[in-house]
Amino acid sequence: MYGGDEVSAIVIDLGSHTCKAGYAGEDAPKAVFPSVVGSIDHVEANNDVKSEKESESASDSKNGVKPLDSDKPKAKRKLYVGSQALGYRRDHMEVISPIKDGVVVDWDIVDNIWDHAFRERLLIDPKEHPMLLAEPSCNTPQQRERAAELMFENYKVPALFLAKNAVLTSFASGRATSLVVDSGGGSTTVTAVHDGYVLQKAAAKSPIGGEFLTECMMKSLESKGVVLKPRYSFKRKEIRSGEFQTVDLDFPNTTESYKLYSQRVIASDIKECVCRVPDTSFDGISQFHMTLIIVNMNAKFLDTSGDGLQKRICRYIFSNLFAHWNLVKFDSVVIISHAEYSSMFERKQTNLEKPFVAETAYANVPMTSYELPDGQTIEIGADRFKIPDVLFNPSLAQMIPGMESFADSTTPVRGLPQMVIESINKCDVDIRRELFSSILLAGGTASMQQLKERLEKELMEEAPQAARVKVLASGNAIERRFSVWIGGSILASLGSFQQMWFSKAE
Numbered sequence: 259m260y261g262g263d264e265v266s267a268i269v270i271d272l273g274s275h276t277c278k279a280g281y282a283g284e285d286a287p288k289a290v291f292p293s294v295v296g297s298i299d300h301v302e303a304n305n306d307v308k309s310e311k312e313s314e315s316a317s318d319s320k321n322g323v324k325p326l327d328s329d330k331p332k333a334k335r336k337l338y339v340g341s342q343a344l345g346y347r348r349d350h351m352e353v354i355s356p357i358k359d360g361v362v363v364d365w366d367i368v369d370n371i372w373d374h375a376f377r378e379r380l381l382i383d384p385k386e387h388p389m390l391l392a393e394p395s396c397n398t399p400q401q402r403e404r405a406a407e408l409m410f411e412n413y414k415v416p417a418l419f420l421a422k423n424a425v426l427t428s429f430a431s432g433r434a435t436s437l438v439v440d441s442g443g444g445s446t447t448v449t450a451v452h453d454g455y456v457l458q459k460a461a462a463k464s465p466i467g468g469e470f471l472t473e474c475m476m477k478s479l480e481s482k483g484v485v486l487k488p489r490y491s492f493k494r495k496e497i498r499s500g501e502f503q504t505v506d507l508d509f510p511n512t513t514e515s516y517k518l519y520s521q522r523v524i525a526s527d528i529k530e531c532v533c534r535v536p537d538t539s540f541d542g543i544s545q546f547h548m549t550l551i552i553v554n555m556n557a558k559f560l561d562t563s564g565d566g567l568q569k570r571i572c573r574y575i576f577s578n579l580f581a582h583w584n585l586v587k588f589d590s591v592v593i594i595s596h597a598e599y600s601s602m603f604e605r606k607q608t609n610l611e612k613p614f615v616a617e618t619a620y621a622n623v624p625m626t627s628y629e630l631p632d633g634q635t636i637e638i639g640a641d642r643f644k645i646p647d648v649l650f651n652p653s654l655a656q657m658i659p660g661m662e663s664f665a666d667s668t669t670p671v672r673g674l675p676q677m678v679i680e681s682i683n684k685c686d687v688d689i690r691r692e693l694f695s696s697i698l699l700a701g702g703t704a705s706m707q708q709l710k711e712r713l714e715k716e717l718m719e720e721a722p723q724a725a726r727v728k729v730l731a732s733g734n735a736i737e738r739r740f741s742v743w744i745g746g747s748i749l750a751s752l753g754s755f756q757q758m759w760f761s762k763a764e
Contacts, residue, residue: 266281266282266283266387266751267281267282267387267388267389267390267750267751268280268281268282268376268380268382268384268387268388268389268390269281269282269287269389269390269392269743269746269747269750270372270375270389270390270391270392271287271392271423271426271740271742271743271746272293272357272368272371272372272391272392273293273357273442273443273444273742274293274355274357274360274442274443274444274445274467274469275292275293275442275443275444275467275468275469275702276290276291276292276293276443276702277289277290277291277292277293277371277375278290278740278742278743279375279376279379279380280380280743280747281380281747282390282746282747282749282750282751283747283750283751284747285744285747286736286740286743286744287740287743288379288380289375289379289380290740291339291340291341291374291375291379292340292341292344293355293356293357293371294344294353294354294355294519295337295338295339295344295353295354295355295356295367295370295371296337296338296339296343296344296348296351296352296353296516297335297336297337297338297351297352297353297354298335298336298338298348298350298351298352299334299335299350300334300335300336337367337370338351339370339371339373339374340374340378340379344519345489347490347509347512347516347520349509349511349512350511350513351512351513351516352513352515352516353513353515353516353518353519354367354515355367356368356371357444359444359445359465360394360396360444360445360463361394361398361401362401362404362405365404365408368408369408369412372408372413376413384409384413384414384415385413385414385415385416386416387415387416388415388416388417388418388419388750388759389409389413389415389417389418389419390418390419390420390421390746390749390750391405391409391418391419391420391421392421392422392423392426392742392743392746393405393420393421393422393423394422394423394447395422395423395424395425395447395449395456395458395461396447396458396461396463397420397422402420405420406418406420410762416761417759417760417761418759418760418761419750419758419759419760421745421746421749422449422456423438423440423447423449423742424438424440424447424449424451424456425451425454425455425456425745426741426742426743426744426745426746426749427440427698427700427741427742427745428451428454428698428745429454429745429748429749430700430737430741430742430744430745430748431698431730431732431741433451433696433698434451434452434453434454435451435452435453435689435692435693435696436450436451436693436696436697436698436730437449437450437451437678437681437682437693437694437696437697437698438450438451438698438700439674439677439678439697439698439699439700439704439713440700440701440704440742441467441468441649441674441699441700441701441702441703441704441709442467442468442701442702442703443467443468443469443702443703444465444467444469445463445464445465445466445467446463446464446466446467446649446674446677446701446703447461447462447463447464448461448462448463448674448677448678448680448681449461449462449681450681450682450684450685450689450693452685452689457684457685459684460681460682460684460685461681462672462677462678462680462681464652464671464672464674464677465671466648466649466652466655466671467701467703468526468529468701468702468703469522470648470655471529471533471645471646471648471649471703472522472525472526472529473522473525473661474645474648474655474658474661475525475526475528475529475533475641475645476521476522476525477658477659477660477661478641478645478658478659479525479528479636479641480659480660481658481659481660484636486521486524486525486630487504487506487630487631487632488517488520488521488524489520489524489631490507490509490512490520491506491507491509491520492504492505492506492507492632493505493507494632494633502633504632504633524630524631528628528638529645531628532626532628532638532642533641533642533643533645533646533706533707534642534643534646534706534707534708535643535646535647535649535650535706535707535708535709535711535712536643536646536647536708536712537708537711537712537715538712539647539650539651623639623640623642623643624639625637625638625639626638626639626642644657644658645658646706646709649673649674649703649709650673650674650675650712650713650716651673652664652671652672652673674713674716675713675716675717675720676720678697678713678717679717679720679721682694690725691724691725691726694717694721694725694726694727694728695725695726695727695728696728696730697713697717697727697728697729697730698730698731698741699713699729699730699731699738700731700738700741700742701738701739701741702738702739704731704738704739705735705738705739709731710729710731713729714727714728714729717729
């Protein structure tokens with residue numbers, strides 16, 4: 259047991275996109291920085307014995323003997339942590355993440371990230387502060403042991419507590435029982451929390467998170483010929499007052515991973531600035547003038563008894579017609595001739611796996627402009643709505659050029675409403691009603707406009723009639739983004755919690 263009243267505790271939430279750290283009791287984390295790091299491998303060679311080893315290896319190679327691995331110069335990597343360090347381009351610097359699919363795969367990087375948070379951002383000595391670590395709800399015992407070992411052995415912390423993400427989000431909104439929908443950078447998880455405990459059997463996970471949507475935005479812009487120039491690759495020169503010229507700079511030793519990281523930063527900003535969740539699904543809704551192929555109000559020619567592409571196209575169109583028939587207003591249906599349909603069909607024939615959707619469907623979506631760092635202005639139309647809609651309808655991702663491989667994944671990816679219904683149905687009947695009425699939205703991606711309203715609307719259509727659906731999300735985007743950290747901040751500052759810390763001896 260540890261009395262944490264004397265010195266304030268530190269709360270750390272290491273996510274797949276950002277690391278949040280700060281003092282318990284405060285309303286926002288002091289340090290927020292990327293959880294990816296820059297890495298440069300430096301080759302170490304002992305200069306005193308270098309020439310001797312070279313002559314030895316030369317004679318060995320003559321005799322057909324390969325030099326031992328221990329004789330080879332060893333590579334030692336230097337890591338660059340934090341937004342500032344990553345913002346500065348360096349030759350041969352790779353950008354790597356310590357987390358893959360929500361699991362830590364490189365503890366050395368995590369150690370460096372924590373060290374940066376303590377010594378450079380919070381300016382504290384970790385020996386003097388108890389630590390509360392937020393962990394994924396489905397974390398393994400091995401991962402927990404490794405985190406505790408690192409904290410006690412490396413940082414000599416006096417006390418530690420590991421808390422589940424979903425539980426902390428629930429506490430942040432003052433609830434002990436809730437269904438937490440956490441849409442972060444790397445994934446979206448739906449977790450049921452009952453009386454402060456995670457119900458593991460009811461957890462659902464999807465690989466679609468903020469980073470996936472950013473990737474969709476990048477691929478879509480690429481297909482339209484938009485080049486996202488990283489900030490390091492040009493400089494703007496003023497030629498006359500208020501008029502600038504962009505001069506390209508060449509850095510041949512820049513790694514592909516650093517270039518991609520720099521482009522993703524821009525694409526992520528575009529996504530956050532212009533995207534919003536559409537009020538209704540993109541498939542067949544009059545609001546977006548989706549083109550439904552109907553010939554003289556008669557769809558007989560769409561014969562589903564055929565084979566191959568024709569059959570898939572017909573099924574796709576029929577499923578959209580039937581699924582949204584009650585939502586489609588008569589005047590929005592675009593009637594085209596059989597000949598026009600046939601020509602569209604032929605144009606699509608080369609791409610056998612792609613579901614058939616007429617590109618003209620999105621032509622009426624209003625455009626919005628965005629100025630890129632290099633000064634060029636781009637217009638973004640349907641992507642503003644289509645990309646966020648992937649959260650609800652994952653199959654839409656296949657319609658983005660370059661994302662077709664997403665359809666090849668072995669496990670089918672479910673949309674948000676399906677994940678919520680599935681998760682609640684795995685819980686005991688007694689608590690289902692309470693879970694339906696306290697669905698909490700959290701995570702950076704959850705800050706997207708209209709996400710709460712759309713999720714609530716779709717759940718009302720799919721939930722049992724007796725259920726009272728209520729989706730709760732903080733009106734403050736900062737609180738939504740940092741809800742896990744805020745929950746930890748509240749928990750670690752409670753007087754009744756101080757007996758929960760465990761020390762190294764325990």
